[in-house]
Amino acid sequence: MKLVVIGAQWGDEGKGKIVDYLANEAQIIVRFSGGANAGHTIVLDDQEYALHLIPSGILYPDKMVVLGAGMVIDPVAMFNELSMLNERGIETEGRVFIADRAHIVFPRYTEIDRERDLKRKQPIGTTGRGIGISYSMKSERDGIRFADLAWKQKMDELDRADRDFIEPFIDRLRPMIVDLSYYLKHRHNAQILFEGAQGTLLDLDNGTYPYVSSGMSCAAGAAVGGCVGPRALDGVLGVFKAYTTRVGNGPFPSEFDKDSEDDLCRFVRETGREYGVTTGRPRRCGYLDLVALRYACITNSIDSLVMTHLDVYDALDEIKACVAYRIGSRIVEDFPASIEDLNNAKPVLRSFPGWKRNLSDRLTYEEFPTPAMEYIELIERFCETPITIVSVGYERKATIIRKSPWRT
Ligand code: GDP
Ligand code: IMO
Ligand code: MG
Secondary structure (H helix, E strand, C coil): EEEEEEEEECCCCCHHHHHHHCCCCEEEECCCCCCCHHHHEEEEEEEEEEECCHHHHHHHCEEEECCCCCEEEEEEHHHHHHHHHCCCCCCCCCCCCCCCCCEEEEEEHHHHHHHHHHHCCCCCCCCCCCCCHHHHHHHHCCEEHHHHHCCCCHHCCCCCHHHHHHHHHHHHHHEEEEEEHHHHHHCCCCCCCEEEECHHCCCCCCCCCCCCCCCCCCCHHHHHHHCCHHHHCCEEEEEECCCEEEECCCCCCEEEECCHHHHHHHHHHHHCEEEEECCCCCCCEEEEHHHHHHHHHHHHHHCEEEEECCHCCCCCCEEEHHHHHHHHEEEEECCCCCHHHHHHEEEEEEEEEEECCCCCCCCCHHCHHHHHHHHHHHHHHHHHEEEEEEEEECEEECCCECCCCCCC
């Protein structure tokens, strides 16, 4: 079986935690998009691991992990991450592979990324990891792929600085490089997880352009960046938080109001530890945006939703979710492409009673308090998609499976 896990909001939904959980039943985990802009956190036995490039299945000693063709990879960041894992007792030798069609991020891309974003009239607030530059070099057909490292003429034509940078890595990289299409074809009976990065609303095509990243973070990216056809994929899981966060600039219709909802914002940010894994920036916080979530379900053909961070709402008397936008005199229920509309959108909120109980000590969905179930079931009806997994804490064990995606 082959399953895709993507973010259904603006990233940081808890994909790392969920991929780690589901990887228990997989043999291969393929990250299909993005680069070191991602920060995927896994908490295991009081240890916290922040992964940027290495797929989230790596903490299991027997899983193979592949950095897919849709990724843009900074070799320094990747080897640093492998060293960090090795120093913490995670053996990685012989089980981390790189798709030969993935692109290399050179140091000058990172510099250009930072300079260019500062010069923009409306900065995007990129992570400064050279991601947009790398993907634009790829589209311009000027990028360098891992496959090209064996092509002498191409290497000879490289700028001096680029060659001096990459040459010391070539011997270590060589045994890691695979042709992902054939690698997966030869293992066609394996259980495979395709791990997304960023989220639907940061996807270059389907997100809030131009306030997006540059990779394919939607489900279709799993096929393209994972080197399989769309018919090879058996299911799409969309991970979302019980509220919404966003890092960087761009529209956010359900964002908490700075004047009237500052206390709520601070509560959610501190309880949910909403600070970026990659940049440390405080994340912008807001209500769950059901208009955006339903859009993510439609555009990715999500067949199963995974709700995370429900525990963050444990102490609240009242919970609200955005069920439509008011844009001028219009009530809008479909997520608009227009940034102007999104900037002017005011959330239409629906209120729910809180449950005022600790969810993290519940072992099954049936033990949830009725108001928590009502919140979950309203989301399912609104999105016409079942919520099959509910996460009520950052640890592996704080995960409630209503229906395993590995079973049909
Ligand atoms: P990703 O980029 O989608 O993998 O998400 P991040 O790792 O950037 O951010 C999610 C954060 O929330 C991490 O610190 C996780 O440890 C944490 N987390 C994941 N699931 C839950 C949950 O259900 N409840 C709480 N309180 N924290 C969670
Ligand atoms: P994970 O995988 C949240 C945001 C940046 C910025 C925009 C463009 O951890 O969910 P980039 O450096 O990619 O050109 O920045 O995208 N961004 C993320 N926000 N989670 C991420 O990844 C992100 N990756 C990029 O903050 O607004
Ligand atoms: Mg993250």
